[in-house]
Amino acid sequence: MEVVIVPDAEAGGELIAEAMAQLLRHKPDALLGVATGSTPLPIYEALAAKVSAGAVDVSRARIAQLDEYVGLPTDHPESYRSVLRREVLEPLGLDMAAFMGPDGAAADVQAACAAYDKALAEAGGVDLQLLGIGTDGHIGFNEPCSSLASRTRIKTLTEQTRVDNARFFEGDIEQVPHHVITQGIGTILEARHLVLLATGEGKADAVAATVEGPVAAVCPASALQLHPHATVVVDEAAASKLK
Ligand code: F6R
Numbered sequence: 001m002e003v004v005i006v007p008d009a010e011a012g013g014e015l016i017a018e019a020m021a022q023l024l025r026h027k028p029d030a031l032l033g034v035a036t037g038s039t040p041l042p043i044y045e046a047l048a049a050k051v052s053a054g055a056v057d058v059s060r061a062r063i064a065q066l067d068e069y070v071g072l073p074t075d076h077p078e079s080y081r082s083v084l085r086r087e088v089l090e091p092l093g094l095d096m097a098a099f100m101g102p103d104g105a106a107a108d109v110q111a112a113c114a115a116y117d118k119a120l121a122e123a124g125g126v127d128l129q130l131l132g133i134g135t136d137g138h139i140g141f142n143e144p145c146s147s148l149a150s151r152t153r154i155k156t157l158t159e160q161t162r163v164d165n166a167r168f169f170e171g172d173i174e175q176v177p178h179h180v181i182t183q184g185i186g187t188i189l190e191a192r193h194l195v196l197l198a199t200g201e202g203k204a205d206a207v208a209a210t211v212e213g214p215v216a217a218v219c220p221a222s223a224l225q226l227h228p229h230a231t232v233v234v235d236e237a238a239a240s241k242l243k
Helices: 011-025 042-054 080-090 109-122 159-168 199-211 220-226
Strands: 002-006 031-034 061-065 067-069 127-132 153-156 179-182 194-197 230-235
Touching: 002 011, 002 061, 002 153, 011 042, 011 127, 011 230, 061 080, 067 080, 080 194, 109 179, 194 199, 194 220, 199 220, 199 230, 220 230
Parallel strands: 002 230, 031 061, 031 127, 127 194, 194 230
Antiparallel strands: 067 179, 153 179
């Protein structure tokens, strides 16, 4: 695992956007796995700026979703499909034909999970998977004690994650769904390059457990230690509890 400490979130966003741009220059139809939440926004902004400046052509890029709420209509503004359309696809000038994700509104959610794992494999696998990290060490929505070999499946959010995400639902935890579909940890580990960005002091404990703790299901992000090409980019605040 490679750990890169950057001064701030913007520097982390720029560094990772440049890694994505380099990948796309070499493989224009790369499959990019993307995360939602606040952390990756500087990455998406930096990548969109490179596109505007003509520094990279993303027109053939493909975008794969990491996780999705269950039970929200697909066009709900906070469904992760909607969020990714707004925050990633539109700024990059991509339409939904470039997008793949699990169907959180499916009648048979388990079948939708299996179908998504199959679709990812048939698409050739994820080339670069962006990850954020929860304050409890989750990646995607693999909460603590998720199996390190897990596949895409339905999960129940912890109270802490629902509290953390209430800010996207007018601060009202009652509106935050209880269930999600998430790529499993085993699924995530199949991506060719994992890039985790963590910023802010609130992530410092989770980052220390990820980088310096044992590989253990209690900290799902520690599974990155098992991956041959994992990069953890942290700002100084998130790095503050590293030894
Ligand atoms: C969401 C996801 C989550 C977030 C994590 C951190 O797609 O994968 O694991 O990355 O909850 O969220 P923020 O970045 O909002 O702190």
